[in-house]
Amino acid sequence: MKLDPVLAEIRRTREAYAERFGGDVKAMMADIRKRQKEGGRPSVARPPKRIPGFPNRESATDLMSGQ
Numbered sequence: 001m002k003l004d005p006v007l008a009e010i011r012r013t014r015e016a017y018a019e020r021f022g023g024d025v026k027a028m029m030a031d032i033r034k035r036q037k038e039g040g041r042p043s044v045a046r047p048p049k050r051i052p053g054f055p056n057r058e059s060a061t062d063l064m065s066g067q
Contacts, residue, residue: 021027036043050056
């Protein structure tokens with residue numbers, strides 16, 4: 001099966017980026033946040049969508065703690 005060239009490029013880019021930071025996810029996220037801030041474009045943060053009938057984070061935590 002032939003690999004999609006777009007996916008191959010994305011994977012090469014991802015691997016090169018991770019290699020720059022030695023695979024340190026916290027360092028990568030710090031770099032991403034810094035670049036986002038310096039980019040000058042507005043950033044949008046939306047609250048998560050809730051799935052009807054699916055327990056929210058608080059009730060799931062209560063279930064795990066036995067409350």
